Amino acid sequence: MRAAGLADRLAALTSGPTIAMGHNRAMPDEAPLSFEAGLQQLESIVKEMESGDLPLERALELFERGTKLSETCRKQLEEAETRVEILMKRAGEMQPQPFKSEK
Numbered sequence: 001m002r003a004a005g006l007a008d009r010l011a012a013l014t015s016g017p018t019i020a021m022g023h024n025r026a027m028p029d030e031a032p033l034s035f036e037a038g039l040q041q042l043e044s045i046v047k048e049m050e051s052g053d054l055p056l057e058r059a060l061e062l063f064e065r066g067t068k069l070s071e072t073c074r075k076q077l078e079e080a081e082t083r084v085e086i087l088m089k090r091a092g093e094m095q096p097q098p099f100k101s102e103k
Contacts, residue, residue: 032072033069033072035073035076035077035080038069038072038073038076039073041065041069042066042069042070042073045062045065045066045069046066048062049062049063049066
């Protein structure tokens with residue numbers, strides 16, 4: 001599945017230490033992206049970053065945008081999961097169970 005591969009690559013890209021830059025550019029307020037549009041932008045960012053032919057500043061811009069998009073998509077997935085659980089619970093088909101640790 002393409003989304004899983006992209007998620008793995010983004011996790012690898014975003015798992016490193018956060019670098020504080022001396023300048024913070026505020027991103028303009030943007031309309032919320034659909035999950036699909038965010039994922040498409042992430043794919044584009046990953047492809048461009050994997051090309052390896054980027055000046056440092058462009059790579060940092062892409063990395064910053066990619067981490068923000070990744071977080072947005074993650075939140076959207078969590079919200080969708082919660083909605084599905086609520087709908088399933090209402091239908092009486094599923095009752096979420098607390099996680100039991102094996103300690």
